[in-house]
Amino acid sequence: MDLLQLEHFLAVVDEGSFTRAAERVHRTQSAVSQSVRKIEDLLGSPVFCRDTPDLCLTAAGRVLADYARKMVRLRDQAMRSLDDLKQCVAGTVSVVAHESAAAHLLPGPVSAFLRAHPQIRLTVRRAGSSEIPRQVIERQVDVGFVREDPGFRELQVVEVHADEMTLVAPAGHPLSRRARVSLADLADEPFVRHDRCPSCAAVLERAFAQHHLSCRVVADVSGSEDVKRFVEAGVGLALVPRLAVVRELEAGTLVEIAAPEFRAPRTTRMVFRDERFLSDAARVFVSTVRRFRWETASPPAAFAPSARLAGPRPVPGRHPRTAAPSPSRDGCRAG
Numbered sequence: 577m578d579l580l581q582l583e584h585f586l587a588v589v590d591e592g593s594f595t596r597a598a599e600r601v602h603r604t605q606s607a608v609s610q611s612v613r614k615i616e617d618l619l620g621s622p623v624f625c626r627d628t629p630d631l632c633l634t635a636a637g638r639v640l641a642d643y644a645r646k647m648v649r650l651r652d653q654a655m656r657s658l659d660d661l662k663q664c665v666a667g668t669v670s671v672v673a674h675e676s677a678a679a680h681l682l683p684g685p686v687s688a689f690l691r692a693h694p695q696i697r698l699t700v701r702r703a704g705s706s707e708i709p710r711q712v713i714e715r716q717v718d719v720g721f722v723r724e725d726p727g728f729r730e731l732q733v734v735e736v737h738a739d740e741m742t743l744v745a746p747a748g749h750p751l752s753r754r755a756r757v758s759l760a761d762l763a764d765e766p767f768v769r770h771d772r773c774p775s776c777a778a779v780l781e782r783a784f785a786q787h788h789l790s791c792r793v794v795a796d797v798s799g800s801e802d803v804k805r806f807v808e809a810g811v812g813l814a815l816v817p818r819l820a821v822v823r824e825l826e827a828g829t830l831v832e833i834a835a836p837e838f839r840a841p842r843t844t845r846m847v848f849r850d851e852r853f854l855s856d857a858a859r860v861f862v863s864t865v866r867r868f869r870w871e872t873a874s875p876p877a878a879f880a881p882s883a884r885l886a887g888p889r890p891v892p893g894r895h896p897r898t899a900a901p902s903p904s905r906d907g908c909r910a911g
Contacts, residue, residue, distance in 0.1 A: 577618050579651055580643040584611035585623065592631050615640070667857040671700045672711050673721035675773065675800055677764050677844050678702045680819045681721070681737055685868040689861050696857050704772075712847055717859040719865075720847045723775060731851060735842040736865055741779055742818040743833040744825075746810045752831040759787045759837055766812035770803050771796040775842065780815045783837040804830065817842050 587597035588608065598605040614624050623637030633641060673682060678700055686698060703711065709726035711717050724735050734777045743757075749764075750755050763784075770776045794812050797803050800820045807814045808829050815838055824830040846866075851859055 577615055579648060581611040581615055582856060584608045585615055586641065586644055586648065588612060588624070588631065589633065589637075594631075603835050606854055611717060641712055667695075667855055668697045668699065669855070669858045669861045670717040671698065671721070671861075672703045672708050672717045673700065674708070674723060674844075676703045676817045676820050676904045677737075679800065680817075680822075681844060681870070685861075685865045686869060688868060690865045691858065692864075693857065698861070709847060711867065712849060715849070718848065718854060722845050722847055724848060725844065725845060731847045733751065734846045734862075734866060735843055736786060736846045736868075737819075737870060739817050739842040739844070740778065741815055741838055741840040741842055742821070743813060743815050743835045743838045744804075744807055744821055744830045745813045745833050747828055747880045748829060749813075749832055749833070757833050757835045759784060759789055759835070762791070762813070762833075762835065763789050766794040766804045767791045768795045768803055768812040768814040769793050770798075770800060770814070770816070772798050773800070776815050776817075779838060779840045786872070787837075830899055836842040 583851055584601060584603070584607070587600045588594055591597045591600060594605050594608055594612075598608045601608065612623065619636055619640070621636045622634055623640055625632045643775065671682070682700060686700065689749055690696065690698060701717075705722045705724065708720040708722050709728055709731060712720040713728060713730050721736075743762075745752055751761065754761075765779070769780065780791055792812075795806060797806055800816060803814050803816060804821060805822055806812065808824070813833065823828055825832065846862065848854060848858070851862065854862065
């Protein structure tokens with residue numbers, strides 16, 4: 577029994593005539609009769625009473641008609657939903673990204689994507705760069721944003737943004753007025769370290785260690801926004817992705833220190849599985865990110881969660897969490 581046979585059967589039920597049913601479905605009468613006969617053969621009982629002048633349903637026919645209407649209606653709903661997906665007027669896209677990408681890179685292309693496709697629901701979550709490739713490979717998410725090429729054959733990798741690390745200080749810091757600052761000049765400066773950004777910590781520690789110096793870490797902080805607030809308050813200097821401090825540099829609440837040893841490139845890459853197996857919505861999102869030009873976009877605000885865009889929610893009244901600085905990291909010492 578297939579849906580075409582059920583449609584022929586329902587046409588006979590609705591029209592009360594095999595002839596009119598054939599006209600309705602644009603088939604010959606014999607084709608409609610054959611469909612009904614196949615249904616009866618499968619059921620092992622008639623669906624129409626044929627001993628009366630007018631066609632009427634048997635008990636089996638009434639049960640079948642009820643379910644047949646539901647099945648045809650579900651088929652039509654499924655086809656409409658699939659068409660909506662193809663037209664990108666429905667569906668979901670799930671994204672996972674490292675912290676600075678989620679907070680400072682994605683708001684621009686996400687906004688552009690949702691303006692063009694307002695019916696799509698987009699979920700953005702944060703994770704460590706080491707966790708993201710696995711989530712994409714296991715299809716937990718559609719698209720990921722990482723710093724390094726993960727090197728998995730299952731993933732396609734596209735470089736989408738180039739940035740660099742920069743050393744920042746509170747407004748008015750004396751070192752910001754120098755054309756060049758050496759590591760020796762920084763040896764006694766207090767530092768705020770982002771304890772969930774291994775690349776920031778690695779660059780900081782490697783630079784000092786290469787010059788047989790150590791940096792004086794006075795606070796380990798778990799978030800880029802917290803790092804910026806600590807620096808603005810004068811707690812210490814910090815090494816951060818430049819993208820994360822564009823607004824503060826423009827506003828003058830933070831200043832850059834010209835320390836060439838800390839200038840390290842920082843690339844963000846988009847990773848996803850073979851595009852043939854992405855949903856239409858995810859494919860369009862990938863295309864949107866590929867075409868997006870951050871250099872011509874206004875600096876984005878930090879990525880705020882919403883009903884459409886999911887991410888960590890700040891807890892009102894909770895102060896930034898600090899941890900006791902680790903005394904044993906190479907190149908760094910506790911304050």
